[in-house]
Amino acid sequence: MSGARESVHGMWSGRFAFILAATGAAVGLGNIWKFPYIMGENGGGAFVLVYLLCIVLIGIPVMMSEVLIGRRGRQSPGLSVKTLAQEASSSTRWQIAGWSGLVASYLILSFYAVVAGWALAYVIKTARGDFQGVTAEAIGGQFDAHLANPWALMAWSAVILFVTVYVVGRGVHKGLEKAVNFLMPSLFVLLGIMAIYSASNGAFSEAVQFMFTPDFSKLTINGVLLALGHAFFTLSLASGAMIIYGAYLPSNVSIAKTSVLIALVDTAVAMLAGIAIYPLVFQYGLTPAEGPGLIFVTLPIAFGSMPFGTFFGTMFFVMLVFAAFTSAIAMIESTVAWLVERKGLNRLVATAATGGSLWLIGLLTVFSFAKADWATFELNVFGKPITNFFEVVDYLTSAIMLPLGGLVIAIFVGWVMKRKITEEELQTSAAVYAIWRFAIRWFTPIAVIIVFLHLIGVLDLLLRLLGV
Ligand code: PHE
Numbered sequence: 001m002s003g004a005r006e007s008v009h010g011m012w013s014g015r016f017a018f019i020l021a022a023t024g025a026a027v028g029l030g031n032i033w034k035f036p037y038i039m040g041e042n043g044g045g046a047f048v049l050v051y052l053l054c055i056v057l058i059g060i061p062v063m064m065s066e067v068l069i070g071r072r073g074r075q076s077p078g079l080s081v082k083t084l085a086q087e088a089s090s091s092t093r094w095q096i097a098g099w100s101g102l103v104a105s106y107l108i109l110s111f112y113a114v115v116a117g118w119a120l121a122y123v124i125k126t127a128r129g130d131f132q133g134v135t136a137e138a139i140g141g142q143f144d145a146h147l148a149n150p151w152a153l154m155a156w157s158a159v160i161l162f163v164t165v166y167v168v169g170r171g172v173h174k175g176l177e178k179a180v181n182f183l184m185p186s187l188f189v190l191l192g193i194m195a196i197y198s199a200s201n202g203a204f205s206e207a208v209q210f211m212f213t214p215d216f217s218k219l220t221i222n223g224v225l226l227a228l229g230h231a232f233f234t235l236s237l238a239s240g241a242m243i244i245y246g247a248y249l250p251s252n253v254s255i256a257k258t259s260v261l262i263a264l265v266d267t268a269v270a271m272l273a274g275i276a277i278y279p280l281v282f283q284y285g286l287t288p289a290e291g292p293g294l295i296f297v298t299l300p301i302a303f304g305s306m307p308f309g310t311f312f313g314t315m316f317f318v319m320l321v322f323a324a325f326t327s328a329i330a331m332i333e334s335t336v337a338w339l340v341e342r343k344g345l346n347r348l349v350a351t352a353a354t355g356g357s358l359w360l361i362g363l364l365t366v367f368s369f370a371k372a373d374w375a376t377f378e379l380n381v382f383g384k385p386i387t388n389f390f391e392v393v394d395y396l397t398s399a400i401m402l403p404l405g406g407l408v409i410a411i412f413v414g415w416v417m418k419r420k421i422t423e424e425e426l427q428t429s430a431a432v433y434a435i436w437r438f439a440i441r442w443f444t445p446i447a448v449i450i451v452f453l454h455l456i457g458v459l460d461l462l463l464r465l466l467g468v
Pocket of ligand 1 (some may be wrong): 025026027028030031097105108234235236237241327328329331437442
């Protein structure tokens with residue numbers, strides 16, 4: 001069994017610590033900031049349905065595969081996959097599955113830290129009472145003004161990265177576990193309160209209609225790809241995170257059960273976020289296609305008018321920062337683990353170097369939102385307009401790298417690794433194993449390939465040639 005290898009970075013103290021950390025990695029800005037706005041941009045219900053299907057049919061099986069790879073390999077993602085490829089007497093080129101995840105999470109963190117910085121700034125704004133008795137329009141204006149000040153955005157993202165570096169630099173046990181222990185449950189409760197408030201004070205039925213009545217005429221192939229990519233993003237898949245967290249997982253923990261649990265919590269948080277936001281969107285005549293500012297221009301409206309709004313609002317943004325922070329930790333961890341393993345760097349030095357370089361790359365995002373001339377342009381990628389560097393990095397990672405990374409992982413675990421080994425690691429019932437194996441060998445690869453063929457127009461061409 002996997003006990004044969006040991007991680008040089010330490011181990012989780014048990015099942016619960018892993019669940020907390022992995023849930024902390026999964027739940028973050030992806031659920032609360034990104035899911036609501038991309039759902040809005042892609043027409044609502046049909047997008048949500050595709051997203052949910054992707055979570056169940058692709059996300060959970062891939063998550064199980066990644067945790068399995070990590071626990072068996074016990075190293076940073078690239079080296080874990082490499083070791084397992086050697087064990088299967090196959091080409092070590094498969095390690096690309098691990099490396100691409102490392103690069104993806106590095107790139108994601110460059111914009112993630114900037115957006116987490118917005119949330120941090122909003123803690124102060126809300127606590128100061130900036131939203132009390134202010135119109136929805138003025139709240140929108142405040143957000144625009146916030147984005148227009150690149151120096152402040154740079155400072156906020158620096159704070160986020162600094163704290164991330166500090167916690168990660170202190171090592172697996174001391175840093176990571178402590179940080180996630182009490183944050184997740186509090187966030188969940190607070191989001192519940194917000195959802196109840198919005199549902200009872202906003203246009204609830206319109207929101208439910210928008211989120212849960214699929215209208216497929218509003219869904220483009222890019223929308224399908226984004227739903228697929230977001231399923232990966234929100235579960236922290238194909239980004240090294242679940243592999244590296246799996247590497248610290250004790251051998252006796254059930255991978256299947258914990259993966260399902262993490263996916264459930266993650267999905268519940270995203271749905272709650274939608275229910276907290278959309279009743280306000282419709283009540284105040286805002287547009288669902290508002291874009292990345294959506295939560296920052298809707299939730300403050302509620303905080304400005306609800307009882308104890310300043311208190312709830314401040315708490316909400318505090319929790320959001322923490323949720324972002326536990327995800328940021330997961331994103332930086334694989335790069336750091338690799339620098340420590342292979343480059344022999346001291347953990348703190350490795351983390352600081354990673355954090356510093358991320359801050360610099362994050363300037364692309366800062367200036368995208370500040371609408372600097374050099375950071376904005378017009379591109380058209382398979383029918384999707386891309387207008388700044390933030391959107392480039394976001395599309396490159398979520399829409400391209402994560403689904404393709406997931407594809408390679410699925411093929412590796414399903415077709416390259418020996419059946420006996422995956423059985424041994426998963427240690428689950430024959431039925432669950434059979435479903436997982438089918439999903440990972442057939443369903444995931446075929447689904448991802450079809451979406452990409454459709455995206456680049458090849459599928460349509462084939463169908464036309466076949467006369468369908
Ligand atoms: N899952 C995180 C979120 O939804 C983002 C993330 C991606 C975290 C990749 C780790 C790795 O916010």
